[in-house]
Amino acid sequence: MQHKKILAGAGLLAFAAGVLAAPAASATAPPPKLSVSPSSVSPGQTLEFSAYCAGNASTVTSPGLAAPVTLTRVLDGYTGTGKAAAKPGSYQATFTCSGSGGPAGNGTATATFTITGPAVPTATTTTKPRPGTSTRPPAPPKTTTKAPSKAPQVKVLPKGAPETGDGTYAG
Numbered sequence: 001m002q003h004k005k006i007l008a009g010a011g012l013l014a015f016a017a018g019v020l021a022a023p024a025a026s027a028t029a030p031p032p033k034l035s036v037s038p039s040s041v042s043p044g045q046t047l048e049f050s051a052y053c054a055g056n057a058s059t060v061t062s063p064g065l066a067a068p069v070t071l072t073r074v075l076d077g078y079t080g081t082g083k084a085a086a087k088p089g090s091y092q093a094t095f096t097c098s099g100s101g102g103p104a105g106n107g108t109a110t111a112t113f114t115i116t117g118p119a120v121p122t123a124t125t126t127t128k129p130r131p132g133t134s135t136r137p138p139a140p141p142k143t144t145t146k147a148p149s150k151a152p153q154v155k156v157l158p159k160g161a162p163e164t165g166d167g168t169y170a171g
Contacts (some may be wrong), residue, residue, distance in 0.1 A: 009043060009089075020088065022123055023043070024170075028055065028101065028102040028104055028105070029054035029055070029100040029101045029102050029104060029105025030052070030104065030105060031052065031104055031105065031107060031109070032052060032054075032057075032095070032097035032100075032105070032106075032107055032108070032109040033051065033052040033071065033090055033098075033109050034050070034051045034060070034093065034095055034099055034109040034110060035049070035050045035051075035095060035111050036050075036070065036096070036111040036112075036113045036126075037050070037051050039112070039113050039114065039115070040113065040114045040115075041084045041113065041114075041115060042084070042115070042116060042117045043084055043085065043086045043087070043115055043117060043118075043119060044066075044084060044086065045083070045084050046081055046082070046083060046084075047065070047069075047081065047082050047083070047084055047093075047113060048079070048080075048081050048090065048159065049078075049079065049080045049081070049082070049093065049095075049111070050079050051071055051075060051077055051078040051079070051080075051095055051097075051109065052076070052077040052078075052109075053077065053078060053095075053097035053105075053109075054097070054100035054105040055097050055098050055099030055101075055106065056097070056098050056103060057071045057073075057078045057095055057096075057097055058068045058071075058093065058095050058096040058097075058098075059071065060082065060093050060094070060095045061093065061094060061095070062091050062092060062093035062094065062107060062113075063085065063091055063095065064085050064087075064089065064091025064092075064093070064113060064115055065082050065083065065084065065085055065091075066082065066083040066084065066085050066086075067082065067083070068082075069081065069082035069093075071095065074169040076080050076161060079083075085116045086115055086119050087115065087119050088112045088117060088118070088119060089114070090112065090113075091113055091114070091115065092110050092111070092112050093110065093111050093112075093113065094107045094109070094110045095109060096142030097107070097165065101154055113168045114116070117140045129148070
């Protein structure tokens with residue numbers, strides 16, 4: 001009889017340990033993951049992001065994206081699409097997972113993608129001159145201003161005026 005009590009006690013202890021350990025194991029979520037497809041695109045092409053996060057996923061950000069990508073919850077994680085930026089290069093996209101069950105499930109995940117090909121020109125407009133025309137403004141017309149030619153002014157005395165004196169008639 002004593003043997004049965006010890007065995008039953010050990011069984012209860014093992015069951016209790018299993019029940020207590022089970023919630024602790026389920027509270028630890030796997031780390032977040034991010035993937036991108038395709039991994040190589042031309043400027044302006046669409047990129048598709050898939051993310052796993054046991055909690056709340058932030059937007060996907062990267063200097064290689066035209067704008068941040070909003071992730072939408074689906075059955076097995078999150079998905080979202082975005083446009084590649086105009087400048088070629090290798091870029092890293094990131095998102096943050098928060099609010100999951102445990103520290104391992106929270107954090108940042110990254111995925112790398114490449115933009116190939118020539119850069120897409122920005123929306124600035126330029127005008128080119130027509131062939132045979134110049135881009136310089138026309139020169140102002142040359143104008144020369146000459147003072148009107150006048151003969152030198154000579155002092156003329158009135159007729160009958162004396163050369164000296166007060167200007168009265170001499171007799």
